[in-house]
Amino acid sequence: MKNNFLLRLSLTKGIGAFGKQRIYQFAKRHQWWEFDGLEVRLLAQTTKTNDWNEWTEERLSEIQRTHQFITIEDEEYPDALRYVPTPPLVxxxxxxxxxxxxxxxxxxxxxxxxxxxxxxxxxxxxxxxKRGFVIVSGLAKGIDSFAHQFAISNQGKTIGVVGTGLDICYPKSSGNLQIEMSQHHLVLSEYPNGTTPAKFHFPMRNRIIAGLSSGVLVVEAKKRSGSLITAQQSLEYGKDVFVVPGSILDGRSSGCHQLIQDGAICVEKTQDIFDSYDLWNKIH
Structure with a gap:
């Protein structure tokens, strides 16, 4: 019943991430997992219509049959992700x-x-x-894909977080990489199969990347970029942000330099990352 409720809530359109979090917290506090559409709308504190009532047992069973998933109430759910302001419920x-x-x-x-x-x-x-870190990124073109590929070619492990259903490869150029990772590594999404890319999915995807990881390394980022959103979220979640400086000539690393000015850790060699982790472990 609990998992059905969480699956249904995560799939419901018309309620934002904060509204879903409010409903989940209320249900958890009262250990009550049955609501109708009106109750859900009141708890979400929204006047928008939602499709809660359209998620029948039959439709939910179909999702369960065709998808592998974990919910926030499951033991396998990553602890670090539970503590972000709006963790994915599924x-x-x-x-x-x-x-x-x-x-x-x-x-x-x-x-x-x-x-x-x-x-x-x-x-x-x-x-x-070699140090044993699993590399997390977003399977996008450029740095994301390079990071996944180098992790694999160095016998490491890697996790991709995507902003679409897991049956969709976006961008298409990452298709073979995504297939390989879904077989030998791990690919995650909070969206069910058939969900196509949408602009707002990617900042949402970034919060999962930031939430899962103990730190984030930024390589080549402009001032206005998704990478900076991920770095900013990591800082808000109390994680380390590591930044590789770049050229001052073409603006491609202007966001990186801004992060370093704001107090991120400047990385010239891997020891700069490891020193931070060793210090953190000594303190804790």
Missing amino acids: LFYKGDLNLLKRNMLAIVGARDATNYGYHVLEELLPDIT
Whole structure:
């Protein structure tokens, strides 16, 4: 009953992430998992219509039959993600869920990455994977894809978080990589199969990347970019933000330099990342 409720709530359109969180917290507090459409709307504190009543037992059974998923109430749900302001109530997945128990480092950066960004990851990833970090990113073009690929080629493990259903590869250029990761690594989404890309899905996806990881490494990011959103969220969640400086000539790393000015950790070598983790472990 509890899992059915959480699945139904996560799939309901017309209620935002904060509204869903309010409903979930109320249900958890009272250990009551049965609501009608009006109660859901009142608890969400919204006048918008929603499709709660359209999610019949039959439709929910179909989702359960065709998807693998965990809910926020399941033991396998990653602890770090429970503490973000609006954690996903359900995570659909393909691949090895055990990777969620490992130490995770997010790597994000420019879609139109340069050779410099590529070589930076080529230089840093062997040591990072050797140290046992699972690399988390968003399967986008550029730095995201390079990070996943270098993790794999260095015998490491990697997790992709996507802003579509798991049956859709976006961008298409990441298709083969996504298929390989869903078989031998892990791909996650909070959206059911058939969900196509939408602009607002990607900032939502970024909060999962930031929430899962113990820190985020930013390589080549402009001032206004999704990578900066992920870095900002990581800071808000109390995570370390590591930044590789870039060229001052083309603006592609202007966001990186802004982060360093704001107090992020400047990374020239992998030891700069490891020192921060070693210090954190000593304090705690």
